Structure formats: structure tokens, C-alpha cells
Amino acid sequence: MNSIWPLVQNETIKIIKKKRFYVVLLVLLVLVPMFTYASMREAQENRSKFGDDWRVELQQAITDNQNSLGSDRVPEEWKKYRRIFIQQMQYYLQNDVNPNEPGGVTFTREFLDNSSSLFIPLLIMTIASDLVSGERTGGTIKMLLTRPVRRWKILLSKLITLTMFTSLIVISTFIICYGISGLVFGYSGFTMPVFTGFQPSDAGVNMDTVHAVDQWQFILMQMGLIWFVGLCVGLLAFMVSVLVRSTAASIVIMMAALIAGTILTNMASSWASAKYLFMVNLGLTNYLSGSPAPIDGMTLPFSLTVLAIWAAVSLVVSFAVFTKRDVLN
């Protein structure tokens, strides 16, 4: 048995027939309309408050945030976030660009922005967590490993399939988001300018490197980063699924790690070494939009490196364990 493609075909068929991918699509098809509706209500409310002029709305947001800076009750940390936000919004205002220009593309951009650290990794986990442990839970691992194929090849075929589905999930998220929100907000907005290159510094934001890109370029960059995050989380989930016998346990372990990540992101800014944990580095898209990093010293290259190292280690562990271990039950 030389070619790996028949094995990849096997894995793909299993994922599809097991309806794992349908679950992912179903989740997207249920949740995206909900978010679309919420976003539509917000837009309506803002319009009734500020009329049709987005500048008034943006100015109001800036003023609100500025006011809160004077309050003693607001923690210093939040003030920093708000200062950065104010600077960014002022930049949009000066350049006469509406950062929230309603439209299917803008909605998609915002959705992607918010989904990189939890939502999409979760979707990818539904597939990755089951890849190996599912065979063990079902007992089919015995059939799989007693065929004349080396174990590393079987694992590699699963890995290739995981990569394919990671890409598919990222693309599906975009298509479903754009397709559904477009019904409400219209399908235009690909060429709208979006500013990127904000560099949060001690003083606030360094504006020197800020430049405008078309929104489609911005979304493409987002998707690339989300794909990378998804793949890294997928590889970790894959490792857990090699190590743990049951799919349920495998999902719980990864869920706990991801949720711990979101909690830590919100409170760990004074625990500096937490930045080496993979789960606080998942918000890669924040670097594009210029939101400040959760912990000082985190930059895009830093996060990419941390994630890559975690992913590489899980790969090594997965292969080492899978090819050596006795299959006892």
C-alpha cells in the first residue's frame, strides 16, 4: 500500500457519513441568523437615536468613552483599551470612513473578528476530537490497525483530512455569514476601506504604520489567521484524541482549555508568563483590527510562534504515541 490518498478518502467519507461536518454547518446556519438579527436591531436602534449620519454616532461613541476616562471607578486597564479605541475611531472620523458601514461584508468581517478565539476552534474540535478516539470508542481501531498499512500512514491520512476540513470550515463560515447577512444588509462592501496596522504602544496607538486596505483583503487576511488558529487548535485536539480513549473526554478537555483561555484573556494581564499558553494566543484577528493584546509583550509574530510550537509538539506527541502504543481495548 503506497498511496495515502485512498486512506484520506476513507477518513473523509467517515467524517461526512458520521455527520460531523453537517453538525458544523447546522450550528452555523442556526447561529449566524441570530447574530444577523441582533446586529440588525442594533443598527435600527442607532439609526433612531442618531439619524442617518454615522458621524454623529461615532462622535457620540468617542465622547462616551472619553467621559468614562475621567471616572475613578474605571480600572486603569480598561482606560487603556478605551484610549486606544478613541484614537482609532478618531482616525476613522478624520479619514471620513465609517468603520461600521452596514453591509454583508462588514458583518462578516466583524463576525470573523469575534469568532477566531472560541467559536471556530470549537467547530474544528467537533471533527478533530473524534478522529482517533472515535475509532477507539467504536472498537474499529482494531480493524484499522490490523490492515497492512503502517500506523504512521493511518495517522497522517487523518491529519491531512483534518487540515482539509479545517479549511472547509473556515470557508463555510465565510460563505454562510456573507450569504445570510447579505439578505438583510445587502451584498456590497468588498471594496470599502478598512484601516489596519494599528500598533498599540504605551502611549496609546502608534498611527505611523496605519494604512487602508480593501475590506476583501482584510477578510482574506482574517481568514488566513483564523485558518492558522483553527489548525493549531485542531492539532491539539487531535493529540488529545490520540491520548484519550473516549471522544467525550477528549472534547471536554479541549473545551476546558479553550474556555480557560477566554477567562485568562480577561484577567491575566498581570501574570505575564501566561502569554506562553496557547489558549490566550488565539485572538490573532485582534492584531489586524488593532485591539490591544491581552498581555503585554504579545504581538502577531509572538502569537504565531507560540501557536506553532504548541502545534508542533502535539504533532510529535501524537505520532510518537500512536505508532508505539499497544492497543489493549
Added chain:
Amino acid sequence: MMKKTTSEQSATLAPSTEANGSGAVQEHEIVLSAEHVKKKIGKRWIIKDVTFTVRAGEIFGFLGPNGAGKTTTIRMLVDLIRPTEGKIMICGYDVNREPEKALAYVGSIVENPEMYPYLTGWENLQHFARMQPGVDERRIQEVTEIVRLDERIHDKVSKYSLGMRQRLGIAQALLGRPRLLILDEPTNGLDPKGIRDMRLFIRELAAQGMAVFVSSHLLSEIQLLCDRVAIVGSGRVMAVGSVEELVEDKEHLVIWELAESERGAALLGSLSGISVLDHNEAHLDNDTAASLTANSIITRTPEEQIPVAIRELVQAGIAVHNVRKLNPTLEQLFLGITEGETIE
């Protein structure tokens, strides 16, 4: 009585290996051999010493109670578990060193035939066909017909009965035209008809030259099916031999139904060579045990003494209703061999 293994094996195995080369006795080639295979899990030796060979065209039984190490051994045969010591060769390839070559000759079902329940039988077979070279749709159709699953092959496996799953498992094992078929408790969960069908089916495969390795804790099953048998207990092969060889020296058990059982028993006990046994120490199989009444007398009797005993009984005026000679069962054999082991 049967010889204890290790010495017996070196005695029987060595000459036959030579015979293969010299052609003195045209033995079939060795398809599977395990040489002093041992396995340590944690600090415990699960498998202490397993040695046997299986030849083409032979049905080889692997008999032992649950927990004797049958499944662990089978897992080692198909490279699911690595032996701590020893070597397993299939068609000349070391299973642990060159699994992709050795396993190409093997079809196996380890424990239950677990297939993907969310795929159809056909899709399952396609799945495993993709994992080995030279298996096309025609072959899938062929094995489907061999196991007589053609009517339901396009149904989801989750809707199959246990017997159908068992058959699908065998179809899967046969896909790559194996020279060695390994079946772990193949009659588990089958009804009597299913068991009979399975037996005929395995015979047929062996007649075509396939070596079949069958494990079981059902002694009668092995006795009905196998040419040769290895008896395993607590991680050790305790005896290997042909079924007839293993049972031939046994004294026969005889069951007597007499009009006056107490007087009869006393009389039988007084005859030379005959000993009366307690019902419990006779190690009968279930069917025989169920046919006994409280008045049945069980004796260990040399064959030539049976007519003598009948004459004596008749002369003493005791009516003889029924005399049954029991064939020794592997169960009796097994218990005889392992008794020492359990005390140990």
C-alpha cells in the same frame, strides 16, 4: 496422559520443520509461528510463554478459559500489541518488524467484529478494500456472496443483527485473500444454527488451503472444529497436539442407570479397574450433566471391563437399564491439565 508443553513442543516442532525441507513427510508449509512469546504489562507478565505453529490448510484451536491470555495473544499476532519477548512470524515476515508485509497475508477479527455502524456493509468493505492492494469491487461482491450477505449489504451496519455483523467481519477478513484467518471466539453470540453454519464455513475455507486460527473457551466447539489445538492457561501454552492425540489415552467415563443404585454402586466399586466417581468430580459437560439423575452412577472404567461389569450386575440380580460410555471431552482434559495450575 499428555506431556507438558515446553518439552513436547521442541520435540514435535523441530522434526516437522526439517520435514518441510527434506520432503520426507510432505507437510504443509508453516503460515504462522509464535516462538516463546511473552508480554509484560506494567509489572505483570500477562503472557508467560506462548509457542505454537499453524500450517496451511489446518484449523488450529486456541483453547482456554477467559483471562488465560487468548485475546492478548491474538492482539500480538496482528501487531496490535508488541510482544516484550519472542517472535511472531507470518508467512516468513516478522509481524512487529514488517507489519505491512506480514499483515497482507492475514484476515482477522479481534474480539467483536466492530465495523462502522454509520456506514453500510458495502461501504465498510470498500473502506477496508482501500487499505490493501489488489482488492476491487468484484472481490467485494465475491466475499459478500461467500458470507451470504448480498441481500442486506447496502443496509447500514447499525441495523444488522449480531450474526450479520459477524459475517460482515468475516467478509472483511477475507477481502485480501488471506492465507491465515484469525478468528477470536467466532461463534460468540450466534444461535445454534449460526454456529453450525460458521463451522461448515470455516471447514470449507480450510479445505481451500487457508490456515484458520480459532480461539474459544467453548471446548466442544474446538473439538468439533479443529485439527489441532493449543491449550492455554494463565498466559502459557500448556499443551499442543491433535485433538485425537490429546484424548486417546484417557480412561473412559461410563454412566450406569441401575434398578438398585446403591447395591449396584457397591458392586461396581468392588470390581478391579473400576472406580466410582462423585458427580462433582467427574467434570462433565453441561449436556451430560443435565441428563443425570440422582441415581446415575459414574465410573471410570477401562473399556474391556464394561462387558464384565454388566455380566456381574446381571448375575447379582440388578437390572441394568442403561449404560453409556462418554467420550472424553476437552473440558475434562483441560481441567486435568490445569488443576495443578490453579492451586499454584
